Amino acid sequence: MNIDRVVYAVAGFFVIASVLLSIYHNQNWLWFTGFVGLNLFQAAFTGFCPLAKILKAAGLKPGHAFE
Numbered sequence: 461m462n463i464d465r466v467v468y469a470v471a472g473f474f475v476i477a478s479v480l481l482s483i484y485h486n487q488n489w490l491w492f493t494g495f496v497g498l499n500l501f502q503a504a505f506t507g508f509c510p511l512a513k514i515l516k517a518a519g520l521k522p523g524h525a526f527e
Contacts, residue, residue, distance in 0.1 A: 463515045464523030467503075470511060471496055 461469075474496045482489040503509040507525075516522060 462521045462523040463512050464525045466515055466520065467509055467511050467525075471500055 475493055478489045478492040478496070482493070499509070503512075512522070
């Protein structure tokens, strides 16, 4: 897997997990969902993603989005 696919997979997992936590635990977990969405939105325009930087340092190959 390249960095792009890992970032999308992790973001999707975080959104699903935080929505489920908001349903079954506490509604404040929706703030985390909003944070993930906001970070994806800004990454689309700036190309900066903290997780992509970490994965690149770990040695994963970048895709086209985070080169």
